Amino acid sequence: MGEEKKEGGEKRPSLVPGLILIILGVAFLALQFVERPWGPGAIFALVGVIFVISAAITRNLGLYIPGFILLGLGTGLAAMFIHLQEDKNWPLILIGLGLGFLAIWPTFTMPQRQHPWPLYPGGILTGLGLLFWMAEYEVLGLTMESLSSILRWWPLILVVIGAAITYRWYREREEGG
Numbered sequence: 001m002g003e004e005k006k007e008g009g010e011k012r013p014s015l016v017p018g019l020i021l022i023i024l025g026v027a028f029l030a031l032q033f034v035e036r037p038w039g040p041g042a043i044f045a046l047v048g049v050i051f052v053i054s055a056a057i058t059r060n061l062g063l064y065i066p067g068f069i070l071l072g073l074g075t076g077l078a079a080m081f082i083h084l085q086e087d088k089n090w091p092l093i094l095i096g097l098g099l100g101f102l103a104i105w106p107t108f109t110m111p112q113r114q115h116p117w118p119l120y121p122g123g124i125l126t127g128l129g130l131l132f133w134m135a136e137y138e139v140l141g142l143t144m145e146s147l148s149s150i151l152r153w154w155p156l157i158l159v160v161i162g163a164a165i166t167y168r169w170y171r172e173r174e175e176g177g
Contacts, residue, residue, distance in 0.1 A: 095130060
């Protein structure tokens, strides 16, 4: 990201680091003069945006990973501070972080036809964030107490996944041998 190749194989300085520093400097300066109801989330989101822009400019798809994670985390933090009942908005951090992971899939793993790994943490974090948010605001009759009772049984998910893996192993062994 720091240098680009010229036609003769020489390296010349890249424009991207300079632009990133200018954007960061202007943003941090502006944050000192505006009221910040969004708290520290703006910083995380800004750094995430810079990573995403850098990934698009340099075509370095790996920069999308920290970019979207920071953008999601920053957006979740910012959303938490915008609403008046901040103590009930903590699930927005999980939702934002989950959405950040989900955004990695179409921009990084899908073009390279890689395993869709971001869907796992993204789906889990977003799903849990939505459940906790619904419980905090008692949406559809879900309360923190009822959610606590339901989540007591989460280890059964591990048992079911383990049983499925074991069954698949046994079936492949029987078919193959």
